[in-house]
Amino acid sequence: MTSSQSVTRLPDEKESFSVDASEGLEQASAPSNAARAYNEIKQRILDNVYPVGATGSVQELADALGISRTPIRDALIRLEEERLVALSPRHGFRVLPISAAEMIEIYQIVGALELLAIELLIGRRLEPQVFTPLEAAVTAMEAALDSGDRDAWAQSDARFHQLIIALSGSTRLAQTVRQFLDQTRRVRDLTLHLRPAPEQSTKSHRALLTAIVAGDAPAARELHHAQRQRSGTELAHILQKLNIRHL
Structure with missing residues (x-):
């Protein structure tokens, strides 16, 4: 949403925030x-x-x-x-709007927190069956990519990242990441159909899952960092191309 878009107003009643x-x-x-x-x-x-x-x-x-x-x-x-x-x-x-600069910062923060979650997850040495929901999320992403259903792909992508955070075992980390992810919903909805088909992203998620299941922390870190870098670059390019300063 651009800053020039008309503002939708709800009824303008005067209201105090004091408790009566x-x-x-x-x-x-x-x-x-x-x-x-x-x-x-x-x-x-x-x-x-x-x-x-x-x-x-x-x-x-x-x-x-x-x-x-x-x-x-x-x-x-x-x-x-x-x-x-x-x-x-x-x-x-x-x-409130979120500035494009703030959104880039949020993506950077989420990426760093997800990296911590991945390291915690691998460190827990969980049983293979625990990763079944992650496998299902990646499989759903692949199916959505094949059918060209971007909305279904985005839902499965969000599910994958939510599971990564949840499986880290850190409640406080999950609460912090959830707050930031909520703020990225606007930009995800705005740019979902403006980005290239998420072929590389889907492959990266599959490779990341393989590294996590194998307990290969260095490979998981490298894959996650590379994917976040690609996503951040794509986002910045779209926002700049469309001259979007606030969302």
């Missing part, structure tokens, strides 16, 4: 409602239902989700910490 006494009786249910509000609002942002630049109020979200304002505010505070929205005490929230 009338909501005190709802505090007991706030944690589960806050989690639901967080997940639903975030999903709408990532799915571009609330696109970059969209604004709205706490009350509008409360009405849309059927959740009281306190959990909504808690959810928005979390989303602000993840740099997906900006909050204003009397103007509600605004969906």
Whole structure:
């Protein structure tokens, strides 16, 4: 999405983020409602239902989700910490763009964290059957490439990387990577059909899986680094060619 695209506005109600006494009786249910509000609002942002630049109020979200304002505010505070929205005490929230430069940085960070995950995964010396879901993800990528289904390919690619992180055994690492990966959804959706057919990427994923299963850490590191370098170069080229500064 370019910075020149018109902004979609949600109803512009004035709303304060302070907690009022009338909501005190709802505090007991706030944690589960806050989690639901967080997940639903975030999903709408990532799915571009609330696109970059969209604004709205706490009350509008409360009405849309059927959740009281306190959990909504808690959810928005979390989303602000993840740099997906900006909050204003009397103007509600605004969906934030991510600059192209920031996106390149995010890809670099994710690549480094995935490398750590691969090293942790290999170090765990897991039984061969544990890698079956990874095998299934790569096989699905190959099938999607053959059929020309880029969306299915992207879903299987995301699944592969999610599994790498999960199998590292580090909960904190998984939480950190998930936050960054959520921010890459926009650029993935934007550039998915602008990139060359992912033939080399698919081969690299197959080779990386082979190295992981074999416990060959040096080969896995080299393969992962080379793939991330290729992806980063492709991304930078597309963003520069289209003069995209914000997503």
